[in-house]
Amino acid sequence: MNTLKIGLAGFGTGGRFFHAPLIASTQGFQLTAIHTRSESNRAHAKRHFPEVALVDEYADLLANTELDVIVLSIPNHLHFPQAAQALQAGKNVVVDKPFTVTSDEAKQLIGLAKEVKKTLTVFHNRRLDGGYFTLLEYFDKKTLGEIVQFEARFDRYRKELRPNSWKEKPMPGSGILYDLGSHLIDQSLQLFGLPENLFARLNSQRPGAETIDDFEIFLNYKSGLNVRLGANMLSRTPGFAYRAVGLEATLEIGGTDGQEEVLRKGILPSSTESWSEQLNPQHACFYTIKDSNIEAVSVDCHVGNYLAFYQNLHRHLTENEALMVKAEEAIQVVQLIELAIESNRQQRSLVVKI
Template identity: 35%
Template structure:
């Protein structure tokens, strides 16, 4: 059975990530798109119906699933409208910008008996799958410090972009933060407390473009960090009682999708060997190269198809799990310094 899909918003995420994944999956057909750029849509999806008004998409009979790829502050409105119209819903991260809005959507999904899930695709990054496997193996011993960095060299901001503005849901905490908070929660669960630091470091932007979160888990610390003034920091640093792990580079899948590479191609999700991580035993100075697992964003849509069509299994990411990410963000903003 093919699930018929309507995409609301055709920016980078809708155009490259979701469309690229769905076109590679036999279980989906994109039938409609809400966008003001019909010509851009039809270059990629020549048969899709295109409308500027998102209500035209959620009301269509040939749409079973709505994917919300609009600016963060609009996620609640668009997801609610889709659920009320009897559609299953995928919301791009972040789920919502307010915890109360997330609770309302969860209640609405329960009332309408529709699937509501959030696209935390970074659970299927190859480097994260590697970290998850390495920690579970016990090779590092008891984890004492976990660091996750997504730093970029982008000293010049694009002030015309909504993500650079001082508005609800903008800034790097809502843009990059949800992925890496979600990964932290997958590995360690809810922290005892969070300490947070934020800053606006670039002259041309109004939104937060630097954050440093420290999550406390007993005597273990998980550090999530993002800056636009470096790209030479490791993606992961993990210190344990039996060894350390150091990993540079970022998962290739997003760039591959933007280059129109099919997720079904043999090399999709496979990282360059030069970026494999290193296990270090400080006691002996011995090192070991750790091969990066193959990334698999398409797994999200495999699991979702199974859930919608057969009712089997769980949603790829439950809305309740995604709401925990927003709770961490709200708590970080409450206690943080900017």
């Protein structure tokens, strides 16, 4: 198998617990260099990836002629300039979600990737959650009948702010709309396509919060389908992750995908044949009405597979397999985020013209 070398820019939560272990576990990829200045991040990298070179400057990755791919796991406002530099340096590029802060930036990167004939993709890993796989199964089987209402949430509880986190500072691309909202919008677009109109409510709930930490987005479709997406940081009680209401039945999926928890423990997908056994699948329930009574049947959810993203990328680069996440799809996520911000500003529903 052709081995391709990867340089990783950024070794915070995304780089440390997602990209580095997934790259290291993907046959045909070699994690060759990591760019980080943080002493704690460098210590973690040396402990868990001792064979990988550590570099102080992003320019060192760009200048490394051995690297085939650069992966960006950095603050959102840096996605555009650093992705552009990597493409201009002749590298294939993976950008963590969200693609960029603005759709104009995304359009420029797509144009540049075509110009230099390099691959550009976005790490929308929540397409590979077990709960999402379960949704796809039930949608494909049409067990629910026509879907008339769909809700997806990504609620957490953390009242305390993290003053050193860029995600909680008032800067372009910060806040949970760009963070968790990117996941929910991408999943919704994959399931249902673009809506006819959008209404959004954005808020800062926690004391001292300077970024959006609570949102709801309502997507309406010509078919009559209503989609509601939301997230906040003050959810003390467990709730559902997805609720799909069809004319024949309802499917409700709770909990969160277990892959992140296992990756945070330092367990690599390649380190054990029983990787899937380490995961705790999300729980789900299938509801119908029979003889005027509610019937609830427990559902076994699929386990997720984030590794599939990098396996697909390798096959794309070596065998020309179609990309799992196309940049042209990822730009639509950014466009709907922009529209949500404008809808909240105007306090009204807006037509989706993309």
